[in-house]
Amino acid sequence: MAEKIALIDYGAGNLHSVHNALKAAGAEGVIITSAADVVRGADRIVLPGVGSFKACAEGLRGLDGVVEAMTERVHEGGIPFLGICVGMQLLAARGLEHGETAGLGWVPGEVRAIKTTDPAIKVPHMGWNDVALSAAARTDTLIETGEAYFLHSYHFAADDPQHIAAMTDHGGRLVAAVAKDTMLGVQFHPEKSQAYGLGLLSRFLEWAP
Numbered sequence: 001m002a003e004k005i006a007l008i009d010y011g012a013g014n015l016h017s018v019h020n021a022l023k024a025a026g027a028e029g030v031i032i033t034s035a036a037d038v039v040r041g042a043d044r045i046v047l048p049g050v051g052s053f054k055a056c057a058e059g060l061r062g063l064d065g066v067v068e069a070m071t072e073r074v075h076e077g078g079i080p081f082l083g084i085c086v087g088m089q090l091l092a093a094r095g096l097e098h099g100e101t102a103g104l105g106w107v108p109g110e111v112r113a114i115k116t117t118d119p120a121i122k123v124p125h126m127g128w129n130d131v132a133l134s135a136a137a138r139t140d141t142l143i144e145t146g147e148a149y150f151l152h153s154y155h156f157a158a159d160d161p162q163h164i165a166a167m168t169d170h171g172g173r174l175v176a177a178v179a180k181d182t183m184l185g186v187q188f189h190p191e192k193s194q195a196y197g198l199g200l201l202s203r204f205l206e207w208a209p
Contacts, residue, residue, distance in 0.1 A: 013048025049086025088185030116171025
């Protein structure tokens with residue numbers, strides 16, 4: 001029987017693009033949902049995110065029982081979780097975009113504005129860039145070296161280097177992916193990253209951490 005993959009709809013993600021990319025990567029049971037009971041029945045969870053940290057956090061918390069259901073499935077059920085772009089940033093304890101906003105607190109750290117060391121480097125960080133494995137990367141985090149598509153003005157500053165799965169460079173080193181337990185978060189957009197992104201999603205669908 002096909003796995004149930006809950007793609008969380010909280011008004012802040014490229015839902016149809018991510019849905020189509022998951023299908024192209026081999027997923028059969030993708031359910032776009034904002035219902036806690038559907039999340040509780042999921043075998044995998046994907047949390048997309050586009051926009052500001054504050055708006056995304058408020059949108060997610062505005063769904064009745066969804067954060068609690070996600071927490072139950074991921075932390076108690078141990079199912080695989082993938083956060084994309086702001087969906088990855090929401091794993092942090094807090095974000096500093098438009099004031100301080102609490103995140104999920106699943107991966108210690110905070111989300112800060114990108115400050116480049118070269119005034120010629122533009123923010124937002126937009127376009128294709130290298131993804132390089134970090135020195136502390138686990139071997140099962142699904143990330144491979146390659147190029148992916150980024151679009152962001154804020155970055156995840158992880159407290160513990162052990163949680164950094166990959167890095168990129170845009171006027172300075174930036175976290176490209178974080179990983180902890182059964183959770184993976186990527187700052188780039190797999191759904192816009194062509195073969196590299198589909199490869200990541202395919203590995204996520206097979207991941208049994």
